[in-house]
Amino acid sequence: MDFGDSPEEAAFRAEARAWLAENRPMELEAGLRRFAARDRSNVHLPELDGVDALQASKDWQRRKYDAGWACVAWPREHGGRGASQIERVIWEQEEGIYARLSHVFFTGIGMAGSTIMAHGTDAQKAAYLHPMASGEHLWCQMFSEPSGGSDVAGLLTRAERQADGDWRLNGSKIWTTHAQIADYGLLIARTDPSVPKHKGLTMFILDMKSPGITVQPILQMSGRSTFNQVHFDDVPLPDSARIGPESQGWRVALTTLMNERLLLGSTPSTGVPELIDLCTRVSVGGRPAIEDSGVRASIARWVAQSTGLKYAMMRSISDLSNGRPIGPEYSVGKLVANELIQQVAQFAFDLQGPAGAMVEESEELSQFMAVLLDSPSLRVGGGASEIQRNIIGEQVLGLPQEPRPDKDTPFNETGARQSRQSAGPDRGGNDGG
Amino acid sequence: MIFEFSESQLQLKDAARKALDRECPISRVRAVLEDGRPFDRELWQFLAGMGFVGAAIPEAHGGAGAGHLDLCAIAGELGRALAPVPALSSVYLAAELLMQAGSEDQKARLLPRIADGSLLVCVAFSEGVGQPDLHHCRTTQAAGRLSGEKFPVLDGGIADMAIVPAAGPDEDMPSLFIVDLQGEGVSREALTSIDPTRGLARLSFDGAPAEPLGVKGEAGRLLDRAFDRAAILLAFEQVGGAERALEMATDYAGQRVAFGRPIGSFQAIKHKLVDLFVDVTLARSNAYFGAWALSNDAAELGLAASAARVSASEAFIHCATENIHVHGAMGFTWDMDCHLFYRRAHLLSVALGGQAMWQDRLVARAADDRQIAGEG
Structure with missing residues (x-):
């Protein structure tokens, strides 16, 4: 066991470090750190006082792209560096807090980019990958719908083939991060309702400036608005925007969903x-909380979980470094982290006593409140904890699936609401009952 | 970065698994349980013959001199097999204490016999109910003779010698002593153990001749460190046991049919098993970091050991408990093997002090770590 870099890895790290020393936007560091303390997501645009965070993110992405540091593990021909997966991890370790300026591009680079690379035509690769890597195009991903988030394949949005071979889109997507600022979106729609649900889906690239698209921000319980609902009302979609064959959209979507390596x-x-x-500063029974045996028992468990999580992720990085497939350790990351984040925020809230309920307080205390109000969304987003448990149970432990009564039934005979007509803003937003 | 055993260590682990599958099937553990024997001496001799017992003991002292990573790999397999052998007392604790604190004469005299399996040494630190207090004790020492009582002592009934902390009449800080358990002034009584394949005893000393081990007054410091080192090795045993209990539960859930389908297809069971998998994964990852800290004598040893210990105890107890539950009513019968895991999981979770003690140690180390990080 050796936590050090191999000579090649060390050389790569030194190169990254030297470039970052010259080029990183140091003036943004303090603001990014303050934001990171309050926001545990890895796709949000940072909120920076007095700074246009979107422009700052685009500037940083462009500077990295020009020097070959955007998408380091992508092939050079598509705008990357042609580096290995472990080199990508090293880059992200070195980029550190400044990676927050890349988060707005993660949906594109991690999900849409890898999908186009695996299933796109040469023309699509040529048109979209370079501008995605450089930050010129910002992407969103549209899978979830009001009628179903966990059951992605049960989606209702329809793309119908027109006489000229192009498509027309109607329906609605939801929980779409960055839809309001995105140039393009990766979208999956039902193209054939007469076959079972997984078999009638097709993947598309949607130009977000197309006529008939309405984006409606969603106000969350935290008071923030990081998600949107997107409505499609007879949106024209050229056949050249299709990714992969017609009706093969589910197979394409699995590529997208498997690209979790992004987070590694x-x-x-x-x-x-x-x-x-916090436990060293707050009192319980007249002593610092950290000296209270009840407090210690509670937090010991979380300390062990957080170190276990850290080393599980390091084991996965070690697999990458040694050219092995990533082991099952990796699968527990999201599940453990998001449940832990909420438990820790709730404990910190309680530890402050009645003052825990005050929203206006010092920055170091208000971060717990911000995380407390955001944490429910973390447990749901990107595959709810229960879906994560199904995936681990079935794919890692090999347990049998639950019977799925709609799995082999033609979709239009399953009783799911059939959405032929447009779902404009006035009608969208209900969950289909 | 290489955060994995080396190829040769993985081969050793594989060889240990095959040897234990053959020599220590669960029926052999059950035979020890049902015969009322406190351990399996033939198995211990076999393991010593394979070089497993002395893996981390230097060649100069009769061991394999392979190091602690090898011993971690072996410990995982002993745990998986529920091997009814005194590895924790004689190897993880006693041999480690001798290597850390023993004189050249003591090492030359005792370590080769521990490595070849002919000498069993226990460490007698408990004095009744409660978490062990490594820095204080009631057992006294005067003019090289010990008086007092230690219980429960793991393997106290089968050991040839004991390492015992005791304090002189005017001393606050205890020192360590080696006592010949077959000698004068020693009486021992077998206690009933939750896991009869890992026996417990009460040792009573009445002027028993004792030989000093290590620097006078240093028992607390030596035991503190030895506990950290042993906790990492024991964590591998616990993770090994937890993995196998999880496998039993998963296999059963895939086969047992209720309401027309395998019970493992129900989310109530599937998600329970995933939560066990999560605990095992976190515990294994902590144990691996512990293995690194142990083999490099790293500054992080204390933090690594307590995190490994806390999560391994939790994982093994959780897996052993829910394995019974997933098996339903059959799970709590004598004839099913589930209770062997349940017994071992509970014994190991307190054998080096329980969760309360290790949670406390973990938070103390994590807080120190924060202060160091804050100052830097």
């Missing part, structure tokens, strides 16, 4: 070190 570079931040700091 950094260990999820759980708030445990911040909680320990």
Whole structure:
């Protein structure tokens, strides 16, 4: 066992470090750190006082692209560096807090980019990958719908083939991060309702400036608005925007969903070190909370979970470094981190006593409140915890699937609401009952 | 970065698994349980013959000199097999204490016999109910003779010698002593153990001749460190046991049919098993970091050991408990093997002090770590 870099890895790290020393936007560092303490997501645009965060993100992405540091593991011909997966992890370790300026591009680079690379035509690769890598085009991903988030394949949005061979899109997508600022979206729609649900789907690239698209921000319980609902009302879609064959959209979507490797570079931040700091400053029974045996018993479990998570992710990085397939360790990351984040935030809330309920407080205390109000969305987004448990149970432990009564039935005979007509803003938003 | 055993260590692990599958099937563990024997001496001799017992003992002292990563790999397999052998007392604790604190004469005299399996040494630190207090004790020492009582002592009934902390009449800080358990002034009584394949005893000393081990007054410091080192090795045993209990539960859930389908297809069971998998994964990852800290004598040893210990105890108990539950009513019968895992999981979770003690150690180390990080 050796936590050091191989000579090649060390050389790559030194090269990355030297470039970052010259080029990183140091003036944004403090603001990015303040934002990171409050926001545990890895796709949000940072909120920076007095700075246009979108422009700052685009500037950083462009600077990296020009020097070959955007999408380091992509082939050079598509705008990457042609580096290995472990080199990508090293890059992300070195980029550190500045990676927050890349998060707005992660949906595109991680999901749409890898999907186009695997299933796109040469023309699609040529048209979309370079501008995606450089930050010129911002992408969103549209899979979830009001009628179903976990059951993606049960989606209702229809793309219908027109006489000229192109398509017309009607329906609605939801929980779409960055839809309001995206140039393009990766979209999956039902093209054949007469076959079972997984078999009648097709993947498309949607130009977000197309006529008939309405984007409606969703106000979340935290008071923030990081998700949108998107409505399609007879949106024209050229056949050249199709990714992969007609009716093969589910197979294409699996590529997208499997691209979790995106997250591997950094260990999820759980708030445990911040909680320990808080326990040294807050009193319980006239003593620092950290000296209270009840407090210690509670936080010990989370300390062990957060170190276990950190080393599980390091084991996966080690697999990459040694050219092995990533082991099952990796699969527990999202599940453990998001449940831990919520438990830690709730404990920190309680530890402050009645003052925990005050929203206006010092920055170091208000971060717990911000995370507390955001944490429910983390447990749901990107595959709810229960879906994560199904995936681990079936794919890692090999347990049998539950019977799925609609699996082999033609979709239009399953009783799911059939959405032929447009679903404009006035009608969207209900969950289809 | 290589955060994995080396090829030769993986081969060793594989060889240990094959040997234990053959020599220590669960029926052999059950035979020890049902015969009322406190351990399997033939198996211990076999393991010593394979070089497993002395893996981390230097060649100069009769061991294989392979190091602690090899011993971690072996410990995982002993745990998986529920091997009814005194590895924790004689190897993880006693041999480690001798290597850390023993004189050249003591090492030359005792380590080769531990490595070849002919000498069993236990460490007698508990003095009744409660978490062990490594820095204080009631057992006294005067003029090289010990008096007092230690219980429960793991393997106290089968050991040839014991390492015992005791304090002189005017001393606050205890020192360590080696006591010949067959000698004068020693009486022992077998205690009933939750896991009869890992026996417990009460040792009573009445002027028993004792030989000093290590620097006077240093028992607390030596035991503290030895506990950290042993906790990492024991964590591998616990993770090995937890993995096998999870496999039993998963296999059964895939086969047992209720309401017209395998019970493992129901989310109530599937998600329960995934939660066990999560615990095992976190515990294994912590144990691996512990293995690195142990083999490099790293500054992070204390933090690594307590995290490994806390999560391994939780994982093994969780897996052993839910394995019974997934098996339904059959799970709590004598004839099913589930209770062997349940017994071992519970014994190991307190054998080095329980969760309360290790949670406390973990938070103390994590807080120190934060202060160091904050100052830097």
